[in-house]
Amino acid sequence: MVSKYIHVNELYKSFDQQVVLQNVNFQVKKGEIIGLIGPNGAGKTTFIRILNGVIKADRGSIVIAGLDPVKDGDDIRKKSGIVTESAGLYHQMSGEENLRFFSDLYGVQNKNRIIELLMLFDLIDHKDKQVGKYSTGMKKRLALAKALLHKPDILFLDEPTNGLDPDGIKLVLSYLKKYNEETGTTMIICSHVLHQLETVCQSFAFIDHGTIVEQGTVPELAQKYIDVLKVEVETTLKPITPKYQGYNYTVDGNKLIFELPSKQEISKLLNEILKTDEVFSVTTLNTDLESIYFKVRENGHDK
């Protein structure tokens, strides 16, 4: 068995008899970017807080980089950077003062790091402005700069793109991906915006009603949850029978949407079409993260 960087086993947490997390099992490989997805109130934030050792779990075990958040909390917090949903910045201090304060707390020696991050996140011109006067997007970018000050080994990002404009989202997500490639930082990203995560995360964990209901890569999950693959083909083919080569299809303008039992059937289908017609484009429709997410939730509710 490959040893995991983060390993959570049978974790439970309740607040005043209200169960928030139950039987949570979760693994992350070192250097992986994992998306933690689930509806509001599913327990994502509580889970992140427990991993950081600021809330104690009722039972279960957690090992992060060989450390236990309860016993070695400060060691884990030294290694990890976190962007919380509320950003957690001091509004009466300037952007630079905030970063200077947190760099002291995290023991950052490199004094250029603050300027480097302010430039990277396009905040250098606003470094002397009070954070209270920042826009939501600027606060979010500053919070991210704060989380990266000490070059952490693990990044916890709770809704990191909330409140950002499209340019900001692109800037932040592409930076996170690049940062992961360059430094091998393990990242756990909580978000609702599924299509944004799809391009950044290597695997996903779905959390619902306080438990991780499924975890894996998109291909793994698609394999498990998608029984009928929908493939959209832009082609000159105009079938006259209700089924084409035994496959069900629907017509959408000049495109045909086929229902296939597996992805292995795609080549077969295309070969058949190409014998008589031209093909301009082929797109699989229901193997995206969003489709899988709803399928997983649907299955969860059926149980």
Next chain:
Amino acid sequence: MISKSIIRKDIIDITRSKTLLTTLIIIPILFSVVFPLLIVGSALIFDIEKVTGNDLNMMLDKFVSVMDPVVATYSVEQQIVYIFINYLLPTFFLLVPIITAMTVAANSFVGEKERRTLESLLLSPISIRNLYLSKIIASIIPPLFVSIISFVVCGVIINALGYPLFNTLIFPSTNWLVLISCLSPMIILLVVLVNILISSKVKTYQEAQNIAGVIVLPIVALIIGQISGVFLLGLELILIISAVLLIINLIILFRISKLNDRSALFEKQIH
């Protein structure tokens, strides 16, 4: 042991918060400038001897009989000013460190909770003991600073206005020196410690103020109410009270230094 950056950050925060800064300016002006100006100033302007009746004179005689024999040789006007400065003013003056310490310390944790920054602090690698001790020091500095400045300003006003009346500098007496160097710091520390503990356990500033009003104010009122008497009874008693407060403070401080429950502090905030 303590985090200089948290202390610095807290002090910046206090000086940039309009409400806190207003309290830190208005309260000292009221008790160390306006009060002495009114009393000593009016003694200079009005002929107090003419307005005082027999009853007041009898009361003055009683007071004066337990004081320094020199006081008995003073005129009624001088005696009134002397009694005000040395026996009544300390009561009002102590309100400066008490109110400022209460305001600053009550805001300490609660301010962070209300602005949702405590989460950032608790998620950083700072120990709970370090956090408490740094916040205690950050809450002590402003009231201590303000009370020393108030003491100096108050002294300048009293001496400037009192000189024409006494032909000598009448401030500070030994009692006053012990008050500012021993009693006032001990009261500040007590108020700060109790308020920090309250501030860490409640969720809003309103709650912190309410609890402080119920728990801290009566104790403080009790101490303050006795100050005139204590001053009358002398130096030793002020020193004894300071020493008792020191012991109480050390006990509370010791208990705080044992605090280590991050999750208890984390869960007592607005989520």
